Amino acid sequence: MDHFDCRDGVLHAEDVSLETVAAEVGTPAYVYSTATLTRHYRVLAEAVAAWPDALRRPLIAFAVKANGNLAVLATLARLGAGADTVSEGEIRRALAAGIPADRIIFSGVGKTDAELAFAVTAGVRQINVESRPELDRLAAVAAGLDRTVEVAMRVNPRVGAGGHAKITTGGAADKFGVAPEEALALYAEAAAASHLQPVGLACHIGSQITDLEPLRAAFGVLREMTQTLRGQGLAVTRLDLGGGLGVPYVGGAATASPADYAAMAAAVMDGLEVDIVLEPGRLLAANAGVLLTRVVHVNVRPDGRRFLVLDAGMNDLMRPALYDAFHDLKPVRAMPGEATPHDVVGPVCETGDTFARDRPLPPVQAGDLMVFTGAGAYGASMANEYNSRRLVPEVLVDGDRHALVRARPDWDEMLARDRVPEWLRQGDSPLSAPR
Numbered sequence: 120m121d122h123f124d125c126r127d128g129v130l131h132a133e134d135v136s137l138e139t140v141a142a143e144v145g146t147p148a149y150v151y152s153t154a155t156l157t158r159h160y161r162v163l164a165e166a167v168a169a170w171p172d173a174l175r176r177p178l179i180a181f182a183v184k185a186n187g188n189l190a191v192l193a194t195l196a197r198l199g200a201g202a203d204t205v206s207e208g209e210i211r212r213a214l215a216a217g218i219p220a221d222r223i224i225f226s227g228v229g230k231t232d233a234e235l236a237f238a239v240t241a242g243v244r245q246i247n248v249e250s251r252p253e254l255d256r257l258a259a260v261a262a263g264l265d266r267t268v269e270v271a272m273r274v275n276p277r278v279g280a281g282g283h284a285k286i287t288t289g290g291a292a293d294k295f296g297v298a299p300e301e302a303l304a305l306y307a308e309a310a311a312a313s314h315l316q317p318v319g320l321a322c323h324i325g326s327q328i329t330d331l332e333p334l335r336a337a338f339g340v341l342r343e344m345t346q347t348l349r350g351q352g353l354a355v356t357r358l359d360l361g362g363g364l365g366v367p368y369v370g371g372a373a374t375a376s377p378a379d380y381a382a383m384a385a386a387v388m389d390g391l392e393v394d395i396v397l398e399p400g401r402l403l404a405a406n407a408g409v410l411l412t413r414v415v416h417v418n419v420r421p422d423g424r425r426f427l428v429l430d431a432g433m434n435d436l437m438r439p440a441l442y443d444a445f446h447d448l449k450p451v452r453a454m455p456g457e458a459t460p461h462d463v464v465g466p467v468c469e470t471g472d473t474f475a476r477d478r479p480l481p482p483v484q485a486g487d488l489m490v491f492t493g494a495g496a497y498g499a500s501m502a503n504e505y506n507s508r509r510l511v512p513e514v515l516v517d518g519d520r521h522a523l524v525r526a527r528p529d530w531d532e533m534l535a536r537d538r539v540p541e542w543l544r545q546g547d548s549p550l551s552a553p554r
């Protein structure tokens with residue numbers, strides 16, 4: 120459920136009209152709803168609160184890569200969320216938003232020595248190790264800093280799942296994690312290392328998973344491994360179940376509910392006596408955000424094909440170009456009239472800058488405002504400036520309040536990041552003038 124509703128014929132984010140937002144910050148722009156983020160967090164938190172005592176202290180660590188805006192992170196931090204991070208930048212964002220280091224998990228296949236040192240020094244709760252070479256490097260980094268680090272081994276359970284091949288991470292050929300047998304060996308090695316303390320196992324098999332079965336299978340692998348390790352006298356106190364639970368991108372689409380997911384996890388882990396970490400990204404943020412955009416024009420070809428050209432492009436919302444993802448598109452001002460098929464495109468000079476083909480839409484015209492729904496996760500966090508389009512701004516709504524939580528850069532800001540070397544600044548070129 121979300122808090123984007125039509126009132127008096129105009130789509131609102133909570134109590135704020137999207138027409139008001141567009142007038143203030145321009146388009147394209149992301150708009151997030153605090154009430155929706157809060158609701159999604161609470162639904163999951165309440166589901167895990169019902170777990171038996173043997174699954175202690177569940178930590179909901181929001182996957183920062185889904186939406187790293189400081190205001191979004193601060194909203195979740197106040198609800199008690201931790202953070203799942205995959206780079207030094209994301210750890211810095213989580214800390215800056217007020218998420219305590221002991222609620223931050225550091226994941227990722229290519230953490231550099233510098234990033235590992237940063238995480239160790241910051242005192243993150245746990246580093247999820249994804250390979251043997253990483254384990255060796257982390258052992259050296261921690262010893263060099265004379266700090267003991269709690270690690271979880273990220274297991275690749277050979278169960279891939281997800282809404283698209285490019286967001287499936289748990290298959291045997293995917294780059295993530297180590298195979299179960301190797302993870303057992305690495306766990307024992309970590310236990311013997313001077314500055315590593317293996318505390319548990321982690322998995323994350325993919326994203327936009329709508330069916331619980333692959334997750335159940337992966338969790339079962341973690342359970343079995345936990346028992347094997349304990350049988351060898353090794354302590355396993357924490358299981359990190361990753362994220363990946365899918366969301367409905369279209370009204371009424373069938374997805375497993377957070378309650379069913381939590382019940383399934385509790386059933387698989389029954390009696391294990393472990394702390395559980397969950398790393399939801401999309402589940403919390405996707406339907407808490409929309410991308411507000413304006414129609415540039417409708418180009419009707421002589422053969423009848425209708426191109427709806429928007430001022431948002433693939434650089435602002437990459438998911439359709441990257442994963443053929445579906446985002447619902449609707450006018451901000453409710454519109455009567457028959458729906459006809461449109462090809463929905465952005466202004467970027469790539470054919471991939473196509474949001475939808477033959478999408479039935481009411482008779483929208485140049486200047487009309489529209490929204491892509493389900494854009495709160497992997498939207499702004501993936502945005503870029505391709506075609507020298509300024510980075511898309513973000514707005515957070517809370518009841519009748521709203522605030523610009525990332526400004527659209529001005530043109531000078533964009534250009535000032537580039538430096539032109541002295542030898543190109545000679546003569547009376549505009550580059551020689553001070554900026």
Ligand SMILES: *Cc1c(COP(=O)(O)O)cnc(C)c1O
Pocket residue numbers: 182184185203205226227323325326327361362363364398399400401402496
């Ligand atoms: C991306 C990612 C997540 C979040 O995935 P969602 O599908 O957004 O829930 C969680 N954990 C890890 C390790 C990830 O890479």
